[in-house]
Amino acid sequence: MEVIKKIKNELKKAIIGQEKMVDALLIGLITEGHILIEGVPGVAKTTAVKTLGKVLNLDFKRIQFTPDLIPSDILGGEIYIIEKDEFRVKKGPIFTNLLLADEINRAPAKVQSALLEAMQERQVTIGEDTFPLDEPFLVMATLNPIEEEGVYNLPEAQLDRFLMKVVIDYPDEKEEYDILKLVVSKEGISNDRQEPPPEPQQVATKEEIINLKSALKEVHVDKEVEEYMVNLTMATRTPEKYGIPKEYIRLGLSPRATINLYKVSKAVALINGKDYVSPSDIISYIKDVFRHRFLVSFHAEAEGITTDNIIDMIVEKVPMP
Structure with missing residues (x-):
């Protein structure tokens, strides 16, 4: 926009x-x-x-x-x-x-x-x-x-x-x-005689930012894409279903993770000028939404496996629509 x-x-x-x-x-x-x-x-x-x-x-x-x-x-x-x-x-x-x-x-x-x-x-x-x-x-x-x-x-x-x-x-x-x-x-400590760069100016109001929330509602999400988000979250609770060792994850994600992934994916699409969510929008911020919400086990830490490593495994194993 x-x-x-x-x-x-x-x-x-x-x-x-x-x-x-x-x-x-x-x-x-x-x-x-x-x-x-x-x-x-x-x-x-x-x-x-x-x-x-x-x-x-x-x-x-x-x-x-x-x-x-x-x-x-x-x-x-x-x-x-x-x-x-x-x-x-x-x-x-x-x-x-x-x-x-x-x-x-x-x-x-x-x-x-x-x-x-x-x-x-x-x-x-x-x-x-x-x-x-x-x-x-x-x-x-x-x-x-x-x-x-x-x-x-x-x-x-x-x-x-x-x-x-x-x-x-x-x-x-x-x-x-x-x-x-x-x-x-x-x-003013440069050897160049160029003019200093322009300062940032106000280009929007708080009302316009609040109105962007309404624009967010217009971004479409297909049912298959919604199911993909749910499966990504479920993979942290039942990782063995997707071939990921269960002993790596101490605590899986709550429903709030799915909700926030949905919100972020729609906002990413909006920022990129699209009116629909694609799987690439989800993947681009999945680590940022997931990484602080679940705990890796002591077993995973002993093997040097981080939260981000497990998210990479989930993205690789969960089928993309």
Whole structure:
């Protein structure tokens, strides 16, 4: 669609490469899903969300998750006003359109769980009052690799709230060079006498983003394609049926995985300018939808088999329509 092309063109003015992350943010906005991103520092995660907010004229807030954070630092709380002898609600940074939860696994589970109601119900309860969140509302959380010191595992309930877990890596050589040229030209430290590149501008409104949800309903999904999605999920519960060793998987996927795969596949088709879902749309994001939702067994870990490896086996074994 034209509005999606405009948004992506503006984002490219500030972000070199990382198309998967940019598309994931757009998919999250269209489907009302939240995105978990695992990646090394300095790969434009914060820049992507801030630029998206600017391009769409949406409110943006960032929370740095630390071990000493408490739930009220995110949600807000009731403050006692001495002069008026009353309590007043002070809303926290979660009341925004785009929330960047930076290094979410550096805070303990109690703090991470403060996001659960907001992510699922699109509302926040403070004391006896419940406040709805503005539309659209998107949480993009960044994750440190669990091997690093000072990090906590995310609870299963928290992980399941995320539409996708996207793993991003360093840019390639050409992208790295383009990033260098972009930054030095903006900061005026380049030897070139060229004008600095244009800044991203607003090209869409929040109303247009909300209207994209209606466009999503028009994307057609054949019955055979729907059955293919179901079979991909079922392969994590009964892997032996598809020739995959059952001892590799400790916990299979819930129905929410199938639902989210359906939503993401329709959004991928929409972003690519199609009015129907093909199996390639499903496969392009199946790892991002599945990888954080099921657990590999200790037996698989001992053999060096990862979640992504098992998803590759599932895609290979489940017949494609």
